[in-house]
Amino acid sequence: MCARNPPLVILHIPQRSKVIPSLSPFCLKLETFLRMANVPYQISYGMKRSKKGKLPWLEVDGEQVDDSNFCVKYLEGLFTIHLDSHLNSQELATSYAFWKMLEENTY
Numbered sequence: 001m002c003a004r005n006p007p008l009v010i011l012h013i014p015q016r017s018k019v020i021p022s023l024s025p026f027c028l029k030l031e032t033f034l035r036m037a038n039v040p041y042q043i044s045y046g047m048k049r050s051k052k053g054k055l056p057w058l059e060v061d062g063e064q065v066d067d068s069n070f071c072v073k074y075l076e077g078l079f080t081i082h083l084d085s086h087l088n089s090q091e092l093a094t095s096y097a098f099w100k101m102l103e104e105n106t107y
Contacts, residue, residue, distance in 0.1 A: 007061045015045045
């Protein structure tokens, strides 16, 4: 019996600059998640947008997933990722508050 290879995950993002990985907080968020969760991925640099006109977006075994929040949720389900599993309920609430504050009010 042979083990199934992990899905091919391709992250579509704009070209990196010389001083910062990305000017887009959404690109930074998604790539950071991939790295923290140890998801194997490849990068495709360019300005090619998803069908919905979004950047960044993922291609997972040929399927398009766009919007960084949807991408994270999709990957959590696909790879059974629980980065917050060690947090108690108070820490989860604090984490959620910071996430919402940064996501909604920083860009």
